[in-house]
Amino acid sequence: MKKGAILCVQRARFFFYFFEEGEWKRKEKTPLEKFLLLKKAGPDDIRALKDALSRRLERIAQMVEILTSAHDDWAITTKKDYILLETETLDFTEAVKLLNAHGFTNDDFVLRCEYRRKWGMM
């Protein structure tokens, strides 16, 4: 279908969760869930969680940097456990290609695209 005949508006929504990296798909526990299951957390457990979080947040920062450098129309929302980047002006397939080209995989982000009618049709 030609671009001019696109009858919907796509909203690409990239969720970058602070505490998970696709563990749910492998039915594994996230570092935070493992930490919360500990009966008696010691300094090493806390440091391990810090390292996991630090690494995860750094990866999120890199992904946000890649996306915002490539395209400036992003609505950015921060929540207690994730950061959300949304755009209606860049196709999600383009954004995913960019992230993949920099070594990020489908475990690094959650994509939920949303469509709506382009004009007042039935």
Next chain:
Amino acid sequence: MTQQKTESSGGISELWKKEDWWAVWLGLGIVIVALILWASGGTIKSIAVSVPSYDQFSAVPAFFAQKIGGLIGLFVVLLAIFSIAVKLLGHSLKEFIPGFLILFLMAIVVQILGSWNPMKEYNLEAPVLALIIGMILGNFTKIPKWFDTSLRTEFYVKTGIVLLGATLPFTMIVSAGPIAFGQATVVAVTTFLVIYYAGTKWLGLDRRFAATLGAGGSICGVSASIAVGSSVNAESDHVSISIAMVVIYATIMVFLLPIMINFLGIPDGPAGAWIGTSEFADAAGMAAAAQISDKAVESFTLMKVVGRDMFIGVWCFILALISVTKWERREDNTKPDAKQIWTRFPKFVLGFFVASIIMTFVIAGVDPAAADTVNSDVISPVKTLRTWCFVLCFLCIGLTTRFRELARAGLKPFLAFTIGVLVNVPLGYIFSVLLLGDFWASL
């Protein structure tokens, strides 16, 4: 550098940023104002202008002389309430107001022409005239871009459906709901699987594409294509093709189903249920049912809104789950979320239920004489306003269905969808007329 256009989504602002919610506020607002006026001895009857049937055109000037004040009042009220919504939805009032004036004048013309008895003899009543006139103008003249702002097909039909809720007893909705759901689910699941299977196994379409196409042809038309396309992260051209398929077949069915119903002599209740099962879009289905009768509109609404539209969120969740766990993974990643059962729930359905509950309680709580005045001073004018919303919607269907923009879908999706239609329409007939015809006729 791209200009910042995208705004953050979600949150409480959806209550005034979504057309669905506005249909609830406007529909319920009209019902509540009508009730308040009734309780204080007044009525909204003066602005609820309906066009009576007539034989000679000489009756038209007399109608205008008598009703011009009411028509102006109706225009002002509709313009005011829709303008508030359109403004808060982020559209330009400079474009909406002149567009709405033209649309309202067209609605008067089609209702006057459609009330002429010779026209009625050829089944050329207001709904079908609105569609035909709209389509001729939309496809053979150049419609200015600013006019699009007033062509809010879905908004008008959803507001009309909320108003329709006020005219249906809640007991009827409760008794028909499970039957509607059962019938709709059997037909929708069968049609979905047929389109999906034909699309993936015979025609080699991508699974997400086939699911988006199947949803459009089985659940609730364009809304379903959009919702399921979103849930499975379908590509935008695939969603667009599905929308085009739905619109093409919805447009065919809006004429074909009433012709078949008249030809087969199907009673109004089963006829509405058949349209509710086999039409692909709310607006087009309403236009088809309105060509039959008010009773057909009621059974259509029960089938389509209560039996099909309400469950779109559940469908989306199931398909998102299948998309992630069963289909081949792509690099674009999603995660099924049960919250979408609510986020994708069509909110205007809540307005439809609430309007029905309010009116049912009001009528049950007053004596028979007062109930009669509720019928004449509230329900009857609400029905008339509902008709105006529907006529505006039917005009918009015609004006926005531009076949040039739909004719680029490709052969494979067309074939897959057509196979679905060939299953859906006979199956809808079997359930609505042969198996459950007595139930739908007795509503």
